Amino acid sequence: MPSKASSAPRVLYWFRTDLRVTDSPALTRALALKPSTFVPVWCWDPSYIYGHRVGLNRWRFLLESMTGLSDALTELNPQQKLHVVRGRPEQLLPILCRQWGITHVVWEKDSNAYAKERDRKVKEVLAKEGVEVVHEGGRHLYDPDEIIKGNKGKPTMTLHQWQKLAEKLGEDSDWKFHWDKVDFNAEIRTGVDTCFDKLCGPNHDFAVPTMSEMGYAEATTTVRGGTAEAHKCLDNFLADTLHVATFSKPHTAPTSLEPSTTLLSPYMKFGCIGVREIWWGSKKVIEEWKKKGSKGGKETKEPENMFGQLQFRDMYACAEAAGAHFERIRGNGVCRYIDWKLQNQYDEDGNEILPRPKEDEVDEERFLAWKEGRTGFPWIDACMRQLKIQGWIHHLARHSVACFITRGQCYISWERGMEVFDEYLIDWDPASNPGNWMWLSCSAFFSQYFRVYGLESWPLRTDKSGALVRKYCPELKDFPDKYIYAPHKAPVDVQRKASCIIGEQYPFPMLDEHKEKDRCIARIKNAYHLGFHGDSTEVLDGNGNQSLDGFVKKAKVAPASKGKKKA
Numbered sequence: 284m285p286s287k288a289s290s291a292p293r294v295l296y297w298f299r300t301d302l303r304v305t306d307s308p309a310l311t312r313a314l315a316l317k318p319s320t321f322v323p324v325w326c327w328d329p330s331y332i333y334g335h336r337v338g339l340n341r342w343r344f345l346l347e348s349m350t351g352l353s354d355a356l357t358e359l360n361p362q363q364k365l366h367v368v369r370g371r372p373e374q375l376l377p378i379l380c381r382q383w384g385i386t387h388v389v390w391e392k393d394s395n396a397y398a399k400e401r402d403r404k405v406k407e408v409l410a411k412e413g414v415e416v417v418h419e420g421g422r423h424l425y426d427p428d429e430i431i432k433g434n435k436g437k438p439t440m441t442l443h444q445w446q447k448l449a450e451k452l453g454e455d456s457d458w459k460f461h462w463d464k465v466d467f468n469a470e471i472r473t474g475v476d477t478c479f480d481k482l483c484g485p486n487h488d489f490a491v492p493t494m495s496e497m498g499y500a501e502a503t504t505t506v507r508g509g510t511a512e513a514h515k516c517l518d519n520f521l522a523d524t525l526h527v528a529t530f531s532k533p534h535t536a537p538t539s540l541e542p543s544t545t546l547l548s549p550y551m552k553f554g555c556i557g558v559r560e561i562w563w564g565s566k567k568v569i570e571e572w573k574k575k576g577s578k579g580g581k582e583t584k585e586p587e588n589m590f591g592q593l594q595f596r597d598m599y600a601c602a603e604a605a606g607a608h609f610e611r612i613r614g615n616g617v618c619r620y621i622d623w624k625l626q627n628q629y630d631e632d633g634n635e636i637l638p639r640p641k642e643d644e645v646d647e648e649r650f651l652a653w654k655e656g657r658t659g660f661p662w663i664d665a666c667m668r669q670l671k672i673q674g675w676i677h678h679l680a681r682h683s684v685a686c687f688i689t690r691g692q693c694y695i696s697w698e699r700g701m702e703v704f705d706e707y708l709i710d711w712d713p714a715s716n717p718g719n720w721m722w723l724s725c726s727a728f729f730s731q732y733f734r735v736y737g738l739e740s741w742p743l744r745t746d747k748s749g750a751l752v753r754k755y756c757p758e759l760k761d762f763p764d765k766y767i768y769a770p771h772k773a774p775v776d777v778q779r780k781a782s783c784i785i786g787e788q789y790p791f792p793m794l795d796e797h798k799e800k801d802r803c804i805a806r807i808k809n810a811y812h813l814g815f816h817g818d819s820t821e822v823l824d825g826n827g828n829q830s831l832d833g834f835v836k837k838a839k840v841a842p843a844s845k846g847k848k849k850a
């Protein structure tokens with residue numbers, strides 16, 4: 284095996300969520316070392332493979348993205364490919380460095396809590412081997428750690444605040460593995476898992492694992508992974524100059540059968556495309572459009588335009604990176620405390636109790652019906668079924684289902700909803716997912732809890748004929764437009780003609796939309812008055828709900844069930 288004697292660096296590039304060869308400051312930095320050897324590696328980490336609940340769609344997307352990266356590397360150099368090694372990075376990387384005489388390990392820095400802890404361990408073991416670690420930002424527009432520094436260590440809670448801080452920064456700125464814990468993906472494994480039988484794969488070729496090696500059935504989504512797909516998707520978006528210049532998120536349609544936004548988020552999640560490619564690509568197209576006289580429309584501004592969308596992503600990354608426990612309520616200083624049903628529960632030492640003890644049967648059943656798309660509200664059910672099948676739904680569809688299960692009607696903790704998204708979304712992101720759930724539940728970032736999405740009126744705004752419902756709830760496909768979002772209101776003869784009797788082939792609404800909305804608003808109003816956050820003493824010592832009850836009695840605020848506030 285090679286020695287470290289030659290003076291030219293021997294570089295191992297550790298790919299993580301940057302599965303591309305374009306727009307990658309970390310890769311540029313690795314190549315700038317002028318390495319005599321360059322080994323691109325992916326660590327197929329069992330703590331992610333078994334310890335994180337992930338749906339089939341995200342698994343396949345990831346494998347395709349790894350293959351896409353490997354192809355892109357081979358295209359640049361026919362001798363090159365992505366080397367997939369199977370095991371934990373903190374165990375494998377020192378072994379590989381020794382084997383291959385590696386002098387430098389380079390990676391793209393990530394600032395979320397999980398990545399930071401993993402990277403700390405890896406740095407520690409590599410330092411013992413005398414290997415130099417080089418890491419470089421690039422996942423976001425600005426390094427979240429730098430932004431937070433400018434904000435005195437505090438999370439960014441509004442886009443305006445993030446923009447001000449960004450302005451200040453300026454524009455430059457024994458390997459064999461046996462899993463002995465709970466396998467979070469056991470339920471979706473229908474075949475035999477041979478994934479970790481050999482460090483470099485069954486054929487000793489460092490190949491990308493397959494779905495069948497992991498014991499999985501095929502994925503269901505039509506969204507395909509990889510850096511080539513990502514660039515195709517961006518090119519399509521940029522080709523429509525007027526669309527780029529006039530892009531306005533609130534005016535896109537959650538009901539559309541074809542995505543009415545870019546669908547770039549799964550690619551951003553796995554780094555199949557760089558954020559600067561989208562930012563500068565859009566800037567260039569808009570500048571050219573302006574030079575030609577801005578024909579066909581008026582340029583949109585932040586936060587509705589594409590730049591605003593990318594800034595929201597950074598804002599959430601900074602909010603996550605600055606604070607503890609962004610992914611839950613307890614201990615989370617930015618999150619308002621609301622006495623949700625089915626919240627995480629903790630023992631006396633503050634450890635989360637898993638598996639969760641069953642609570643109120645009605646709430647458990649409502650939660651399951653929501654997850655499985657059988658609430659009896661076709662708009663919610665279509666969105667949830669699309670989410671499970673496709674691994675992606677439109678932003679405003681996410682709004683609708685998240686509002687419904689939390690503050691809108693069900694009063695179930697955003698922690699539960701977030702977990703379902705975590706499992707089903709291809710684009711799942713440790714900052715954007717909890718951040719948006721806190722927004723939608725009015726736990727942070729947004730506070731207008733009296734504004735609730737109508738389950739019938741909201742989808743009607745963009746599609747009167749219910750195309751998305753007809754596709755994902757085929758049992759309703761023959762209902763007339765008039766009843767498509769509320770089939771239970773159809774007379775029985777109409778139901779018969781549509782070959783779908785409500786209560787038999789499709790459920791009755793599981794709750795009274797308006798009554799539950801009023802109850803939720805009254806309860807949230809009480810919680811807002813009390814003003815606890817996830818790090819308040821009453822929440823940490825487990826007495827948050829009792830204090831809230833006491834407050835309601837003392838202040839003679841109407842108990843939640845008798846709330847009168849109308850939205």
Ligand SMILES: Cc1cc2nc3c(=O)[nH]c(=O)nc-3n(C[C@H](O)[C@H](O)[C@H](O)COP(=O)(O)OP(=O)(O)OC[C@H]3O[C@@H](n4cnc5c(N)ncnc54)[C@H](O)[C@@H]3O)c2cc1C
Nearest residue numbers: 544545546547548592596678681685710711712715716719
């Ligand atoms: C409850 C809830 C959970 C969400 N969970 C995630 C998640 O896990 N991962 C994720 O990437 N997005 C999440 N989002 C944000 C948003 O819905 C998706 O980023 C967007 O729908 C992706 O589709 P697109 O690429 O077509 O978006 P476009 O509208 O084309 O936007 C372009 C890019 O901007 C970024 N972006 C846009 N809006 C947001 C936003 N509100 N927050 C963060 N980034 C944004 C995304 O990277 C997106 O790809 C969530 C939203 C809600 C309401």
